[in-house]
Amino acid sequence: MNPDYLHGxxxxxxxxxxxLLALIVTGKIPGISGVFGRLLKPKQNETxxxxxFLLGLIAGAGLLFQLSEQAxxxxxxxxxxxxxxxxxxxxxxxxxxxxxxxxxxxxxxxMGMGARDSMVATVVFMAAGMFTVTIFRLLTS
Amino acid sequence: MKNGILTFLAGAFFGAGLALSGMTDPLKVTAFLDxxxxxxxxxxxxxxxxxxxxxxxxxFLRGTLKLPGNPGEKISSNLILGAxxxxxxxxxxxxxxxxxxxxxxxxxxxxxxxxxxxALGMVVVQRIYRIDG
Numbered sequence: 001m002n003p004d005y006l007h008g009x010x011x012x013x014x015x016x017x018x019x020l021l022a023l024i025v026t027g028k029i030p031g032i033s034g035v036f037g038r039l040l041k042p043k044q045n046e047t048x049x050x051x052x053f054l055l056g057l058i059a060g061a062g063l064l065f066q067l068s069e070q071a072x073x074x075x076x077x078x079x080x081x082x083x084x085x086x087x088x089x090x091x092x093x094x095x096x097x098x099x100x101x102x103x104x105x106x107x108x109x110x111m112g113m114g115a116r117d118s119m120v121a122t123v124v125f126m127a128a129g130m131f132t133v134t135i136f137r138l139l140t141s
Numbered sequence: 142m143k144n145g146i147l148t149f150l151a152g153a154f155f156g157a158g159l160a161l162s163g164m165t166d167p168l169k170v171t172a173f174l175d176x177x178x179x180x181x182x183x184x185x186x187x188x189x190x191x192x193x194x195x196x197x198x199x200x201f202l203r204g205t206l207k208l209p210g211n212p213g214e215k216i217s218s219n220l221i222l223g224a225x226x227x228x229x230x231x232x233x234x235x236x237x238x239x240x241x242x243x244x245x246x247x248x249x250x251x252x253x254x255x256x257x258x259x260a261l262g263m264v265v266v267q268r269i270y271r272i273d274g
Contacts, residue, residue, distance in 0.1 A: 004163060008183040011162025012190025018154030019191070020198040025147045029212055030155075032239040037263040037272075049148050054242060056152025061243035063153070064160035071160040074249055075168035077235050082254050088234030089241070089255035091226050093262025096238060097272055099223020100214070103237040104155075106224075107188060112196035115213030121224040126174070128228025133174040136232065 007070075018060075019108055022053055029113075031105020032057075033096035079140035099125070159243045162187045167235025167251065174232050219270070 022030035026049050035050045065072040096102040099121055101110055106125075110118025163169040163183055172181035202208060214220075231237050236244075236255050244252035266272065 004181075004183050005186045008162045008164075008186035009190040011158040011160070011164065012187035012192075013194045014154045014158025014161060014190075015187065016158075016191035016194030016196075016198070018151045018156075018158060019195050020202075021154065022148060022151035023199070023208060024202070024206055025144050025151060027209060029209065030151070032237075032242065033263075036238055036242065036260070037267060040260055040264055041267060041273075049144070052145055052148045053152040053155075056149035057156035057159075057239065057243055058152075058246040059149075060153030060156030060158075061160040061165060062156070062246035064157045065165075065247055068161070071163070071165070072247070073163070073166045073169075074244070074247070075166055076251060077168045077171040080167075080234060080251075082250070085234050085236075085251045085254045086258045088230040088236060089258025090262040090265075091230030091233070092236065092238065092241075092255075093259035093264075094266045095223045095226030095228070095230060095262075097223070097263045097266045098270060099220050099227055102227060102239070103231075104239055108191045108195050110212060112192050112199055113209075113213075114196075114211050117213050117216050117220055120216050121220055124221055124224035125228035125231065128225045129174040129232040130176050130228075132229045132232025133171050134177050137175065137178055 015104070016108060016112070019104065019112075023109070025049075026053075029105065029109045031101045031109055033093075033102040034100075034105050037093075037097045079136065095125075155239065156243050158187075158191075159240050162190075165240045165243050167240075170235040170237075170240070171232065 019030050039050045106118040106121040159165050173184035241252050241255045
């Protein structure tokens with residue numbers, strides 16, 4: 001089997017394990033867009049665990065980047081300049097908070113807890129992503 | 142304090158998993174979405190592993206640990222519109238929120254642009270739609 005698939009599966013297990021641990025410890029669903037978005041709202045009493053969780057995320061990824069050359073591979077797809085990233089960021093921020101979740105909140109946590117709306121959201125954002133990548137490639141090549 | 146350490150560890154597992162799986166590489170993500178091009182199915186293995194551990198763990202532990210119940214809500218137009226917009230942005234940059242934040246530590250230019258822009262988008266939508274929880 002392609003070693004990328006094995007790394008993907010094992011990395012996925014870590015993502016699932018981290019999400020489960022955060023759910024157990026905090027009692028909240030640790031979708032990244034929700035964790036980050038709620039940090040941005042002033043007058044929140046429970047910001048600390050969200051900040052700690054995200055700092056852990058940055059640290060864990062940073063550790064892997066240091067340990068493994070393969071994990072630190074970072075390639076920007078064709079035709080994406082800084083403006084594309086600025087637009088993508090705004091749209092992702094707007095969309096994830098409006099739709100109530102991202103790949104982790106809907107795709108892992110919601111679906112893992114059996115939420116039907118999360119299954120619908122995951123199918124929709126994957127289809128929209130596939131459509132966008134295809135159109136982007138056709139327009140820029 | 143103990144909860145703080147466990148929460149940090151949970152985040153660290155998550156971040157390490159993103160990096161190990163290659164999901165912090167935007168090209169790896171757009172390659173999964175590029176089903177009519179050079180398709181790379183790695184992301185499906187990542188989702189599979191994550192769902193297996195999270196879903197399995199939740200199923201077995203929710204009773205004993207009194208974990209929150211099914212968070213599902215009615216399928217609304219906001220859910221669909223939000224998911225469409227998220228998918229478009231995801232396909233544009235190859236970043237969803239987790240991998241973008243994970244790349245902050247490595248000071249990648251794309252992450253340093255994307256994350257503040259994402260914060261802006263969130264602040265705006267949270268104001269307009271009065272999203273609280």
